[in-house]
Amino acid sequence: MIAFRQLALQRGGTPLIENADLMLHDGYKVGIVGANGAGKSSLFRLVLGGLVPDRGEVELSGGMRIAHMAQEIVALDRGVTDYVLDGDHALRATEQALAAAQASGDAHREAELHGQLEALDGYSARARAEQLLVGLGFVQQDLDRPLADFSGGWRMRANLAQTLFMPSELLLLDEPTNHLDLDALLWLEQWLTRYPGTLMLISHDRDFLDAVCAHIVHFDQRQLTLYRGNYTAFERTRAERLVQRESERVKQEARRAEMEDFVRRFRAKATKAKQAQSRLKMLERMEDIAPLRAESQFQFRLPSADKTSHPLLALDQADIGYADSPLLSGVRLSLAPGQRIGLLGPNGAGKSTLIKALTGELELLNGKRVAGEHLALGYFAQHQVDALDMKATPHLHVQRMSPKASEQEIRNFLGGFGFRGDDAFGEVGSFSGGEKARLALALIAWQKPNLLLLDEPTNHLDLEMREALTEALAAFDGAVLIVSHDRHLLRASVDDFWCVADGRVELFDGDLDDYRAWLKARLERERRSSDETEASNSEAKSDRKATRKAAAELRDRLRPLKKERDRAEKKMTETQARLEQVETKLGDSDLYEASRKSDLTELLRQQGELKSQLEDYEQQWLDAEEALETLEAELLADS
Secondary structure (H helix, E strand, O other): OEEEEEEEEEEOOEEEEEEEEEEEOOOOEEEEEOOOOOOHHHHHHHHHOOOOOOEEEEEEOOOOOEEEOOOOOOOOOOEHHHHHHOOOHHHHHHHHHHHHHHHHOOHHHHHHHHHHHHHOOHHHHHHHHHHHHHHOOOOHHHOOOEHHHOOHHHHHHHHHHHHHHOOOOEEEEEOOOOOOOHHHHHHHHHHHHHOOOEEEEEOOOHHHHHHHOOEEEEEEOOEEEEEEOOHHHHHHHHHHHHHOOHHHHHHHHHHHHHHHHHHHHHHOOOOOHHHHHHHHHHHHHHHHOHHHHHHOOOOOOOOOOOOOOOOOEEEEEEEEEEOOEEEEEEEEEEEOOOOEEEEEOOOOOOHHHHHHHHHOOOOOOEEEEEEOOOOOEEEEOHHHHHOOOOOOOHHHHHHHHOOOOOHHHHHHHHHOOOOOHHHHHOOHHHOOHHHHHHHHHHHHHHOOOOEEEEEOOOOOOOHHHHHHHHHHHHHOOOEEEEEOOOHHHHHHHOOEEEEEEOOEEEEEOOOHHHHHHHHHHHHHHHHHHHHHHHHHHHHHHHHHHHHHHHHHHOOHHHHHHHHHHHHHHHHHHHHHHHHHHHHHHHOOHHHHOHHHHHHHHHHHHHHHHHHHHHHHHHHHHHHHHHHHHHHHHHHHHHO
8 A cells, every 4th residue: 555645745945746645555557647847756756765745644555665767777787688687686685695605515505595596486587587678679689788789768678677577566667668669568568457566657658558557646736636547537537527617618618619620620531441430539539638638738730831742752662771781672652642651560670760761861772762842841750859959949949940930929839839938948958858859849840841750759748748749740731650659649640550560661451459469460470480490499409419329329438428427317317306305395385384494494405405416417417428429429530
């Protein structure tokens, strides 16, 4: 249980929480939502003990283990799997103590530590760590590479894997989906739904919150309000409450009328079977949450260029990649006015690479890129955000593009993106990641593109800004091509999907639910193929070993070594049988009662000794077998 009683908290003189009462029961999966700066991350710090409340108290169940992502990674020389294993401090401490006991020859202590290691599930630890990393997108051959070899985004994935690996009853995750692609996000979603403990999750991905969380805690007017249900249920309930506020009714009704007109205009366009109907449902949902949107600080449009071309942009027999090594081959596609495309595909298949080729930023290895006469391209990617002038202001960024624009015109425009009053004149270098992303989107909108190429545009954006962007994209008259792990944005903004996989770009006949099934089937095929290859290699190895053994038996000179090997094998069998008897006794639950502590200690000692003996006999067997093989090779060479 986690209880916040009469909680009050200020940061920098600004009240964040005032006299809040909240109780979360064990096993709750809770989404934490609210405006940026409301205090969501500070709530985590209160739970972790990094902050002390100004008033009130935070109570946690006794002995509750908490897993929380570290803010920085310092052990860059660590292999990525070892870094994940470091998350289990008890496991690492037991491993170190066991190594010390083995070095000192303390068999009794060693036996105890083997028992502790087994209780910590230590013998499967590396396999479990690797499974987490693969689920989050790492490939098998990279699992022993040092963290220093990976980019910041991949280090964040390793950090997330370490957090998930930590034994815990309470898991605190602050924006875990940042830097994840759709495949890894779907895997994480399934992992968290199976997590047996209490989860507190800060996320700006509404579909992710819907799938994982059964409760929502909302920061609103310095209070913490608990809602039962997922994010969609919270949104609907809160909208209904807002409608009841008489002082807001006029503004809400005006916004509702605007949204109803918006849906009517786009309903006529939703004529394409499955994905179009999915998009239509998302547009209709906007009517239900019109009261929420009326309160939002983000209200903007994405104006389109006056002139257009048909097609706007095309690739003809394009080979796309780096250093003469095509990632995609023979790509033929065209983007027409009004077309709305979402890019799907496994991690590393080339989605971002394709967008770079479309922008002209990445030169084609072969083929042609043909731009329409009136193409006006708007391109958003993380490096566009990083390229902002950190010493300039939002106002100056716009003014540089349009020196003749009036100050009021610029301020009105920036206000729709949340830069109101003095915020429009703040230095970009002091902005958060979300504020920088908002500014980058604003600069694209100011230029009135007729083709938008968006590579993960919602990273660092909060829920309100994501909703505003979703509305703006739905109303945008130009063409759109999006790579995003935000399924809500995709459902509301695109009519068709293209799949980037196996070196090709093809139309995907289905929606996001179909893609989930396609991805699952693909992963299953890859697993079966890997298993078949491993079995084939194992069978071939076994055949070679049998051939060597048969040849050795024909030589009298091999007999002494064979006897030594057989003796070691017999000892292994006997020791293994005794070990199994001891471990059967250790499985007796009565053994762990206080009155039988001496029996338990003795059995653990025997277990440790037998395991040590078994390792010695295994090594003797291996040495004898190796000597047999060496002698056989010499005999074959002589024959």
